[in-house]
Amino acid sequence: MCSRLIAMRVFPCALLSILLSPCLAVTSQPRAVAQQMPLRDAALPPTVQKDIIAALVADNKGSPDEPNMQEIALNSSVSFLALGRTGAPAIVVVVNGSSLCGNHGNCPSYLFMNENSRAVLIWQQDVGGGPKVEPAVHHGMHDISSSDVMNAGGEGSVEVEEFDGKTYKPAYCYEVKQTETGERQKSRHHPCG
Numbered sequence: 001m002c003s004r005l006i007a008m009r010v011f012p013c014a015l016l017s018i019l020l021s022p023c024l025a026v027t028s029q030p031r032a033v034a035q036q037m038p039l040r041d042a043a044l045p046p047t048v049q050k051d052i053i054a055a056l057v058a059d060n061k062g063s064p065d066e067p068n069m070q071e072i073a074l075n076s077s078v079s080f081l082a083l084g085r086t087g088a089p090a091i092v093v094v095v096n097g098s099s100l101c102g103n104h105g106n107c108p109s110y111l112f113m114n115e116n117s118r119a120v121l122i123w124q125q126d127v128g129g130g131p132k133v134e135p136a137v138h139h140g141m142h143d144i145s146s147s148d149v150m151n152a153g154g155e156g157s158v159e160v161e162e163f164d165g166k167t168y169k170p171a172y173c174y175e176v177k178q179t180e181t182g183e184r185q186k187s188r189h190h191p192c193g
Contacts, residue, residue, distance in 0.1 A: 036078065038074065038076065038078065039052060039075070039076045039077075039078050044078075044091070051118055051119035052110075053070060055110065055121050056073040056093070057070055073095070075096075076093050078091060078092065079092045081133065083142045084142075090111045090113055090122065091111070091112040091114065091119065092109065092131065093109070094108070094109050095109075108126050109124065110125075111144070121167075122163070122168060123144065123167060128148040129148075129149055132145045132147075138164070139162075139163045140163070143162050143171065145161070147159075155176060156175070157174070157176075158175070158186075159173045160189075170192040172191065174190065
């Protein structure tokens with residue numbers, strides 16, 4: 001009787017943990033907020049917005065879009081990404097809709113942190129898709145990856161970067177190819193360069 005009673009109490013708990021484990025796994029993985037908005041409409045302190053615009057304009061000096069760079073910056077897509085286990089999310093800025101973008105939507109991307117109402121640049125990529133959150137953590141921040149897509153099939157190269165306490169630095173790279181059966185295949189990790 002006692003063993004039957006224990007089994008009756010353990011089974012529902014075990015079943016509940018099995019059913020909830022996919023939900024827990026999904027919620028523990030940080031990701032960007034689904035909603036993206038133009039920088040001009042983002043709920044950011046004015047000084048943070050001005051810092052981001054200044055960084056984008058300075059980074060794109062000499063580009064064909066330079067005279068319109070402030071307007072391009074204001075129209076850039078903004079979302080937020082929880083990279084740290086605590087603290088404010090990072091501000092993801094993707095410059096789109098200009099000659100700064102490469103083939104297959106490979107547009108410049110930036111990550112900023114709001115520190116004391118100032119935008120601090122912690123990562124940038126001139127051309128590519130990213131950033132995406134990786135499971136590993138260094139200095140309290142998740143690693144990130146970015147890709148340079150070469151074709152419509154999603155083939156390209158991926159760079160994984162670690163946070164060093166101030167900015168993100170390359171850790172390793174790999175390539176992604178599509179097999180004849182349509183599956184994506186990753187190469188071995190190797191130094192970037």
